[in-house]
Amino acid sequence: MxxxxxxxxxxxxxxxxxxxxxxxxxxxxxxxxxxxxxxxxxxxxxRNKEDAFRRLATRLFSQAMADFRAGLDADAPFPERLALALAAKLRLVIKVWSESPHAEELLGEGVKLTADLVFEAHATTLDALTAAVHAERPDADAEEFAELLMALGRGLEVRSADPDVPLRRLRHGVALLVAGLDHPATA
Missing domain, CATH: 1.10.10.60 (Homeodomain-like)
Structure with missing residues (x-):
């Protein structure tokens, strides 16, 4: 081997x-x-179990980021591409929640061991979403919109009896946010 x-x-x-x-x-x-x-x-x-956890997290984040990029690059309408991209990270969290009775520890305590990796993944995701929004809607506040998309995704990272519910809500939420870009509210 x-x-x-x-x-x-x-x-x-x-x-x-x-x-x-x-x-x-x-x-x-x-x-x-x-x-x-x-x-x-x-x-x-x-070196130790913490090193194993970090290496495992690096591998899982790398796969989620590859899936995220594939979603953004998909041949699909803009809202669907955004939902596909954001679903990559959400699927990782859903996987941990559905497979482990220790998900809270892994997603909480484990994040302490991988805070730098989480920060880097967040920054990379935010930059890529900002660029995608700017390319599609140059007149929009792309960074603000990307932050809203990220907040939507984080808000759906909860344990659910049906793992399809957060993904469905993500698609619906992204569609509503994009519709708001096309029809901004007047204040």
Whole structure:
């Protein structure tokens, strides 16, 4: 097994352990056992469970960002492209909520371990949304509109019995916001 394959096995095992036990209760022994490796073999690829969590978060954020960009680049109407892009991050949060009884810890406590990654993903997302809005509606306040879109997405990051509900509400909310761009209220 190559080093990359070993790291993937470790990160997959780490996800399972964090999902099942949370970050605080997971041990390096748990990760090694789930990966089918010895602890010393795991330590050759990650320094500790916090390092495993950060590497896992980096991988998940990278995939979500690739999906976000694909949504923005989709051959679809503007509101649908925005909804597709924002749904990428929302799906990641929904996945954690639906798969783990420790989601609150993973999304709260875990963010403390990855605050810089979260900040970078937020900034990248905001910049890309601002550029997309500006390209589509040059007369709009693109940055303000992008912030509203981000707030809509964050507001929908809640546990739901039906994971399709937040995604449906996201599509509907984006459509309403874009309609507001086309028909601004007069004050």
């Amino acid at each position: 190559s080093d990359d394959e070993k790291l993937e096995a470790i990160l997959g095992a780490a996800y399972e352990c964090f999902r099942l036990h949370g970050v605080r209760r997971t041990t390096m022994d748990d990760i090694a056992r789930h990966a089918g490796m010895s602890r010393p073999a795991v330590y050759q690829h990650v």
